Amino acid sequence: MTSLLHEIEEYVMKYAEVISNVIKVDVEIVDKDMRRVAGTGIFKDKIGTINEGSVYRKVIETGKSKIIRNPREHEICKGCINRDICIEKLEISTPLIYEGEIIGVIGLVCSTDEQKQLILENLNSHLQFLYQISDFICSKVYQYNELKIQGERTKVLNKILNNVDKGVIVLDDNNRITMLNNNAMRELKLFSTDLDKEVKLADKDEYIMGGELYELTINNKSFLLVGNIIPVDFISKDYSKVFIFNNMRKINSEIYNITASEKRIGLDTIIGNSKPMKILKRKIKKIASTQSTVLITGESGTGKELVARAIHDLSDRRCKPFVAVNCSAMPEALMESELFGYVKGAFTGANPNGKIGKFELANGGVILLDEIGDMPLYMQVKLLRVLQERNVTRIGSNQSVDLDIRVLAATNLDLEERIKENKFRKDLFYRLKVIPIKIPPLREREGDIELIIDKLIEKYSILFNKSIYHIKEECKNILLKYPWPGNVRELQNTIEYMINIVDNEGILTKDMLPDNILHNHNKNIGFYNEEEIEPLEKIEQEYIEKVLDICGRSTDGKRKAAEKLGIGIATLYRKIKT
Numbered sequence: 172m173t174s175l176l177h178e179i180e181e182y183v184m185k186y187a188e189v190i191s192n193v194i195k196v197d198v199e200i201v202d203k204d205m206r207r208v209a210g211t212g213i214f215k216d217k218i219g220t221i222n223e224g225s226v227y228r229k230v231i232e233t234g235k236s237k238i239i240r241n242p243r244e245h246e247i248c249k250g251c252i253n254r255d256i257c258i259e260k261l262e263i264s265t266p267l268i269y270e271g272e273i274i275g276v277i278g279l280v281c282s283t284d285e286q287k288q289l290i291l292e293n294l295n296s297h298l299q300f301l302y303q304i305s306d307f308i309c310s311k312v313y314q315y316n317e318l319k320i321q322g323e324r325t326k327v328l329n330k331i332l333n334n335v336d337k338g339v340i341v342l343d344d345n346n347r348i349t350m351l352n353n354n355a356m357r358e359l360k361l362f363s364t365d366l367d368k369e370v371k372l373a374d375k376d377e378y379i380m381g382g383e384l385y386e387l388t389i390n391n392k393s394f395l396l397v398g399n400i401i402p403v404d405f406i407s408k409d410y411s412k413v414f415i416f417n418n419m420r421k422i423n424s425e426i427y428n429i430t431a432s433e434k435r436i437g438l439d440t441i442i443g444n445s446k447p448m449k450i451l452k453r454k455i456k457k458i459a460s461t462q463s464t465v466l467i468t469g470e471s472g473t474g475k476e477l478v479a480r481a482i483h484d485l486s487d488r489r490c491k492p493f494v495a496v497n498c499s500a501m502p503e504a505l506m507e508s509e510l511f512g513y514v515k516g517a518f519t520g521a522n523p524n525g526k527i528g529k530f531e532l533a534n535g536g537v538i539l540l541d542e543i544g545d546m547p548l549y550m551q552v553k554l555l556r557v558l559q560e561r562n563v564t565r566i567g568s569n570q571s572v573d574l575d576i577r578v579l580a581a582t583n584l585d586l587e588e589r590i591k592e593n594k595f596r597k598d599l600f601y602r603l604k605v606i607p608i609k610i611p612p613l614r615e616r617e618g619d620i621e622l623i624i625d626k627l628i629e630k631y632s633i634l635f636n637k638s639i640y641h642i643k644e645e646c647k648n649i650l651l652k653y654p655w656p657g658n659v660r661e662l663q664n665t666i667e668y669m670i671n672i673v674d675n676e677g678i679l680t681k682d683m684l685p686d687n688i689l690h691n692h693n694k695n696i697g698f699y700n701e702e703e704i705e706p707l708e709k710i711e712q713e714y715i716e717k718v719l720d721i722c723g724r725s726t727d728g729k730r731k732a733a734e735k736l737g738i739g740i741a742t743l744y745r746k747i748k749t
């Protein structure tokens with residue numbers, strides 16, 4: 172505690188002077204190590220030195236005041252090393268007690284008989300005054316100590332605050348900044364000199380990613396922040412509320428995590444080396460870096476979404492969100508709120524916290540409006556407005572959010588036909604069709620079916636941990652001739668199915684083909700031009716296979732097949748083996 176008296180020595184000195192002025196004696200105040208902290212009169216030059224007398228030691232030991240009316244002769248003075256040179260006529264000493272501990276002594280010394288006389292005449296009132304000053308000094312020590320503890324606590328608190336990844340601002344009851352952490356300074360471009368500045372915090376009544384949206388204004392700059400306000404006004408008016416807000420980079424990256432696909436979709440992901448696919452890939456490369464709207468058309472399963480993702484991945488928005496919205500899968504009643512979002516309490520049945528819309532989720536990145544041809548007309552009007560004005564307003568809000576977004580739309584419908592049927596707006600069509608991309612159906616991509624089959628066999632063999640050594644020529648031919656109305660998706664499903672059912676030999680054969688493909692094959696044996704004429708032996712082979720598909724491959728099935736074909740069973744076996 173010694174240090175405490177020294178740390179407030181300025182005050183201690185003042186109190187010593189007050190006593191000295193009022194009682195007209197010399198005063199010294201020592202700490203518990205007997206070092207002089209303050210002194211007046213004959214003690215003024217001795218500040219910092221040790222009092223070697225024995226009276227104060229006794230006061231410190233006993234915690235009791237002492238009045239020595241006859242220095243030198245008093246019992247206490249017997250062992251004092253200064254006894255012979257002592258000029259004191261009267262000495263009054265009283266302890267300074269802080270939290271039960273003696274932290275020092277106030278000593279009053281009379282060097283003349285007149286002084287002694289005066290003091291003794293009013294001893295009681297002088298003692299009362301002395302005790303009072305003693306209390307003042309101790310309460311000053313208390314205040315100082317409290318401030319010191321509070322300062323230490325603040326330091327620890329600051330350390331903690333600077334280690335949370337959120338922005339924290341503590342405001343007083345006038346909305347002035349009392350404290351702020353490094354994140355808040357960084358986010359709001361503030362400095363420690365901005366402490367005590369007034370902040371305006373307006374609740375925008377909207378809810379995003381687990382927090383409330385606030386507009387914070389300081390130094391004439393406004394920031395939209397997502398966070399929460401915690402009232403702490405029970406502490407003191409300097410600490411009225413704490414605003415904890417999320418790091419906006421973190422919010423953006425959370426949105427990105429929701430919206431981004433885990434793997435990169437480059438041009439290599441789009442399998443196909445046919446001429447139309449080469450042209451398509453060149454076009455994707457060329458237009459990826461522009462900001463214009465793209466309308467991707469093509470039959471179902473041709474890879475429209477894949478192309479859209481490749482455009483996103485090749486563009487400089489690749490690290491920003493990619494949000495795909497399927498306009499036909501969304502219930503009509505929900506479409507508006509899904510696309511544009513809503514604020515809390517916008518309508519009954521809604522999420523009470525409000526919801527961020529797909530456009531806002533995609534902000535900064537790319538939105539794919541898939542199956543746009545199925546969008547209801549009233550939504551087409553709203554969409555057109557968003558595309559024209561490049562901003563979106565949540566349902567129930569009166570504040571629009573600016574959009575920096577690349578729009579891609581896709582459909583397998585003939586939009587011009589839909590326009591004629593009054594099911595699609597012409598103005599929207601032209602706004603979307605700035606860059607048209609048409610993906611050819613699989614049957615028109617020469618060489619691609621074989622390439623895709625090989626790649627998919629490889630992919631699913633790894634996925635299902637199977638070793639596929641071979642695909643029978645006959646089986647492959649059926650796949651190559653199939654018209655693939657479901658395009659790559661159907662081919663993908665077919666290969667996945669076959670690899671699922673293949674046995675340990677790892678050979679894909681015709682009888683592993685799905686029924687619809689086999690049926691199609693069976694009813695389509697025929698030819699239309701010279702190139703398609705096949706050797707009789709091959710046709711015969713295929714015909715027998717077809718009959719066996721129907722009759723079965725058991726002994727009974729084969730007997731039945733031979734009967735139907737009008738040949739002996741032995742001939743049938745011979746022909747199967749060739």
Ligand SMILES: Nc1ncnc2c1ncn2[C@@H]1O[C@H](COP(=O)(O)OP(=O)(O)OP(=O)(O)O)[C@@H](O)[C@H]1O
Pocket residue numbers: 440441442443469470471472473474475476477478541581582583659660663
């Ligand atoms: N060229 C391709 N290379 C590899 N995979 C492809 C290719 N084209 C399509 N696919 C795959 O086929 C499936 C369907 O593709 P996608 O969803 O992109 O087609 P779509 O044209 O958008 O279909 P829909 O019109 O039915 O929405 C996906 O699994 C996709 O990865």
